[in-house]
Amino acid sequence: MNIKSIKKQKDQFGNESNMLHVVTEEDVVTFVPTDQLNTDYIAIQEWVAEGNTIEEAD
């Protein structure tokens, strides 16, 4: 997954969702769960460790 940007989401009650809104370099919108067993979430954690930032939800 080539990450362009990541944003948190809120659920319909205003609570933080366990899904991240991810836009790839190819401009594909994907939803990645904050699940330690999901390989894309593992990649996101590495992306953050490299100094990138996940945007807060609107």
Next chain:
Amino acid sequence: MTKAAELAKMGEVLTNSSKGRTNLIINGDMAINQRGATSGVTSGYFVDRFALSGCSASAVITSSTPTQFPTAITVSATSGNPIVTQKIESKNVQHLSGKVVTASFFAKNVSNATTLFASLQHANSADNFGGTTTIAEINLGNLTSDWVKYTASWTVPSGGLNGLSLNILCSGTSTFTMGVTGVMLQEGSVSTPFEHRSFGDELALCQRYYEISYSYGTSEGANTSVGLITTDTMGGDTTTAYLTHQLEYRVAKRAAPTLVFYDQAEATGKVTSHVTGVSTANGQTIAVEHAGDKSVSMNRASGDAANGFRFHYSATSEL
């Protein structure tokens, strides 16, 4: 082999074999191809459950196969090693600590491929192959221009319970290409004939890791209404506010999957809203919550007046 030796081997097979499925590899005959690509792939997943790496020229599905297999793939490189890999999740190898496992597969030199290797690795933590340990890489000798069945065995260490990765690779000269199919990994030191499973069974096994709403044979992101998921509607009243849907997967996933949604204009992150029997509108932004390995909640928070929506999706939970 003498009759006595043959009987002794058969006895060993019976002793070492577990009941139920023999082959730990899913889609070993490479018949399942939900992603649909038949060429042009150099890395990542190709036919279901098999990932490619080290390929500097594209992999292709070939009709030149050993007799009992409908499908084989060829992988190519100009340097290094093209590698065909299948990762096996930890839940499926918990019985193997200290046990011998044997891989078998058919391979051939298509052009300029010389030496064949097989390696078995394990993940350093459960189902996380970001860090791996190689148990052993075995030189299986020279490839020939004919399909030949090769075998290799390893003893699985305790770390193998984190999940295993079987890798088939070759070296060669110039631009070199190897064909592979009929992949098995089984408990015991003896290779038995390939375990052919039904197409439906194999597809369901693959869908634990990747499934799409599109009909089989149609690739993700295709422009088609066939197989569209349409939310339940009561008809009548419409809203410009919340429309919701609980998407249940066809097969429970290995872990909560990564999701991509498509509207009828193939835009991602969008769905198509509708007023039943009247009109549709593409480009409605979708959000998701409560992600699990069996289902996820979808909602369209605002948009055109509608009483439901429709979409295609993919759900990926590969290793």
